[in-house]
Amino acid sequence: AAVSSIQSFELCEDPSFWKDHNVQVIIRMRPLSNNEISVQGNNKCVRQESCQTISWTGPPEARFTFDLVADENVSQENLFKVAGVPMVDNCMEGYNSCMFAYGQTGSGKTHTMLGDIEGGTRRHSVNCGMTPRIFEHLFSRIQKEKEVRRDEKLKFTCKCSFLEIYNEQILDLLDPSSSNLQIREDSKKGVYVENLKEMEVTNARDVIQLLVQGAANRKVAATNMNRASSRSHSVFTCIIESQWDSQGVTHFRFARLNLVDLAGSERQKSSGAEGERLKEATNINKSLSTLGLVIMNLVGISNGKSHHVPYRDSKLTFLLQDSLGGNSKTIIIANISPSICCSLETLSTLKFAQRAKFIRNNAIVNEDASGDVIAMRLQIQQLKKEVSRLR
Ligand code: ADP
Ligand code: MG
Secondary structure, eight states: OOOOOHHHHHHSSSSGTTTTTTTEEEEOOOOOOOOHHHHHTOOOOOESSSSSEEEESSOEEEEOOOEEEOOTTOHHHHHIIIHHHHHHHHHHHTEEEEEEEEETSSSSHHHHBSOOOOOOOOOOOBBBOOOHHHHHHHHHHHHHHHHHHHHOOOEEEEEEEEEEETTTEEETTOOOTSSOOOOEEEEETTEETTTTTOOOOHHHHHHHHHHHHHHHHHHHHHHHHOOOGGSSSSEEEEEEEEEETTTTEEEEEEEEEEEOOOOSSOOEEEEEEEEHHHHHHHHHHHHHHHHHHHHHHHHHHHHHOOOOOOOGGGGGHHHTTGGSSSSSSSEEEEEEEEOOHHHHHHHHHHHHHHHTTTTOOOOOOEEEOOOOOOOHHHHHHHHHHHHHHOO
């Protein structure tokens, strides 16, 4: 029998959630829509077995285990408590963190990541999603930290950027006039997007304003280019920096928080497509299929075999390489539809999520008395990666 969502919620309040692995995989099943119920009744292609197990009804039946299976009754607030709160806590400690929403179009990725943002923060709407809640919590943590430490010199700075990857091109959602931005790599800054607009934010309302602005620009870009926004990946990034003095030395700590709403994972129909449409279908497949390949190769590495991890083969994986097998704590939320019409896509998402469960990240705290030491540590980590690749 299905375990109630209350139980799954309690499980994840367990502070050991992040202890074993730096990659956590959550399945989130959306409810059947009224339309689906009117056509097919309450039949579903999946059945929740426990708070960590889900069965695909087949044929043949297949069973999958994850860190958490959230059924349609798990609210935005409870999912946030499970996944968002520990993520903010990790950022405050100086860990890079990343959350991906994966799944076919219509499975609930945007509902999960953004939800109802126009309504403001969680006090205003039950449908308010992960991102606004994360920032509300982040700023309340910062406020508390300031109150507790009572250190005049303690300073926090949060800078946000918002981009879209479409057709292997990067568009700045906070400055749509700039186009075709390039990814650069630097021993100090790590991987970053050149000339991407960064906005300093001091409260959750600032962030919501950026989210609304970015979402509107995304819509305009989609309309101008005559395509669905479900075909692009959006990446909202916040860099949280803090600095304080202790025994005459200035300490720095920083964390990068990436919140990613991926393009729909359904197979793109390239048959019959020509020109731009064909290029588009191929390129969209490229970022997502490279993501799949990166994951498979990472899993290979953690099994002791040597594989080349093709991070640079797509914009998405190049930009997010730290979140995949690098210096980050990462949550993958694989969104699924229970509708029997979506049965095969749901199976494919469950299989993807299953593979992702075996990624091992190596997260370190980004903190030191001088920024240079952090850069050196990152270089050492990079070299270790190279060595393990050569072995
Ligand atoms: P995607 O971004 O994956 O294409 P959406 O987030 O737009 O999918 O979701 C599709 C529809 O399903 C939307 O109308 C959304 O409000 C609804 N929906 C998705 N997940 C849930 C959920 N967990 N509870 C209630 N409604 C949901
Ligand atoms: Mg969406």
